[in-house]
Amino acid sequence: MKATITGGGIGGLTTAIALRQKGIEVEIFEAANEFKMAGSGITLAINAIQIYQRLGLSEKLQQAGNRLDGIQICNQKLKVLSTANISSLNKLYKVQTIAIHRATLHKILLDELKDCPIHMAKQLKTLNQQKGKINLEFEDGTKHQCDLLIGADGIHSVVRRSIFTDTVERYAKQLCWRGIADFDLGKDYHFMAREAWAPGSRIGIVPIGPNTVYWYACKTYRDSADEVKDKLSEFAATYPPFVGRLLSATKKENIIVAELGDLQPIAEWYKGNICLMGDAAHATTPNMGQGANQAIESAWVLSECLSEEKDLTKAFAKYQKMRQAKAVSVVNTSWKIGKMAQLSNPIFTSLRNTLVRMTPEYFSLKQLKNMVELKY
Ligand SMILES: Cc1cc2nc3c(=O)[nH]c(=O)nc-3n(C[C@H](O)[C@H](O)[C@H](O)COP(=O)(O)OP(=O)(O)OC[C@H]3O[C@@H](n4cnc5c(N)ncnc54)[C@H](O)[C@@H]3O)c2cc1C
Numbered sequence: 001m002k003a004t005i006t007g008g009g010i011g012g013l014t015t016a017i018a019l020r021q022k023g024i025e026v027e028i029f030e031a032a033n034e035f036k037m038a039g040s041g042i043t044l045a046i047n048a049i050q051i052y053q054r055l056g057l058s059e060k061l062q063q064a065g066n067r068l069d070g071i072q073i074c075n076q077k078l079k080v081l082s083t084a085n086i087s088s089l090n091k092l093y094k095v096q097t098i099a100i101h102r103a104t105l106h107k108i109l110l111d112e113l114k115d116c117p118i119h120m121a122k123q124l125k126t127l128n129q130q131k132g133k134i135n136l137e138f139e140d141g142t143k144h145q146c147d148l149l150i151g152a153d154g155i156h157s158v159v160r161r162s163i164f165t166d167t168v169e170r171y172a173k174q175l176c177w178r179g180i181a182d183f184d185l186g187k188d189y190h191f192m193a194r195e196a197w198a199p200g201s202r203i204g205i206v207p208i209g210p211n212t213v214y215w216y217a218c219k220t221y222r223d224s225a226d227e228v229k230d231k232l233s234e235f236a237a238t239y240p241p242f243v244g245r246l247l248s249a250t251k252k253e254n255i256i257v258a259e260l261g262d263l264q265p266i267a268e269w270y271k272g273n274i275c276l277m278g279d280a281a282h283a284t285t286p287n288m289g290q291g292a293n294q295a296i297e298s299a300w301v302l303s304e305c306l307s308e309e310k311d312l313t314k315a316f317a318k319y320q321k322m323r324q325a326k327a328v329s330v331v332n333t334s335w336k337i338g339k340m341a342q343l344s345n346p347i348f349t350s351l352r353n354t355l356v357r358m359t360p361e362y363f364s365l366k367q368l369k370n371m372v373e374l375k376y
Helices: 010-021 046-054 058-064 087-093 102-111 158-163 232-237 241-248 291-308 312-341 346-358 361-372
Strands: 002-006 025-029 041-044 070-074 080-085 098-101 124-130 133-138 143-146 149-151 169-182 192-198 201-209 212-220 256-263 274-276
Touching: 002 010, 002 133, 002 143, 010 025, 010 102, 010 291, 041 046, 041 102, 041 201, 041 291, 046 058, 046 087, 046 291, 046 361, 058 098, 058 102, 080 346, 080 361, 087 361, 098 102, 098 201, 098 212, 124 158, 149 158, 158 274, 169 241, 169 312, 192 346, 212 232, 212 241, 232 241, 256 312, 274 312, 291 312
Parallel strands: 002 025, 002 149, 070 192, 149 274
Antiparallel strands: 041 098, 070 080, 124 133, 133 143, 169 212, 169 256, 192 201, 201 212
């Protein structure tokens, strides 16, 4: 069996590593000309780290990333509303939740694939399935034929749109800036992630290394992202001056701006010899920091199913059965959290903050435990 994967993101690369470790040959086609050292970080929770442990990568990741012991939700003045102390979960599962530079994560994954064919600048344009074969055509006019295709080409997946015509990408009406700054948060915050909520906006502050901070700033808009896209300084002024200093410590050219959205859950993740994974199958808003974590879980389960079951339809059906409920639950819960976190009405925001303050820590930890536990 040989698998063709479109998309060399976290999902596609992790799938490739998992498949190759099970003796399945892989070829990857990636749209970008090169893997850029994007200025953004990512949190890998216990679920992802456990998968990477099975793939023999957890130690490398834990050394290259920054351990997180807790997550705090704060109000606009950065006063703590709630703390989830995740070190107890880290201990329970004997791994660490980490925050890491995306470029570092990508490099670690690519290092595992040194002898795997990865074709860059191959943006998939069209595909068709005929007599058990899949014919791919790329934007540069080149073609490729394969027997098994894994669509790991992200939320706007061409693979998904080619096999299912009625899928819906939803916009959350939030613009998100992301950046990485050299900044010392102080010793109390070297291993603590924080998210502060103001009416209609929020900021996340995540240490990814000694004096290196990944931040994300989200702002709700009414009709169009143009309303807020030049308003990062105004955004910073909503919070204590420390936020302005953090944002100013970031090189402008390294700030990434994107609209937040997700994929409305879809009923089927496969058709014929083609299967979707990661954001192509279950893109979520980032409010739970689980998009890539879920992609990594899907990568593992898909590789297991393909190595155990030679009949592709049976393998894909098993993969979907094992993964869909959890991934969809993340998508739906994250969507609701996004709405709550970005409330604009001061009365509702005050009520929400009171509720968050009163929620016992054991309740948050129980929910987190359900999220990170692997049932496969
Ligand atoms: C602001 C923000 C913060 C986030 N924070 C977190 C977090 O802390 N933790 C977490 O777990 N998740 C987080 N996520 C979600 C996470 O980034 C995604 O879920 C994850 O990157 C999905 O990986 P993927 O490989 O499925 O898709 P992608 O990362 O989108 O990769 C898809 C790849 O396919 C390529 N591609 C696209 N189209 C084509 C084509 N036509 N042909 C060939 N190649 C193509 C792309 O170039 C890309 O390399 C966040 C997302 C956002 C927006």
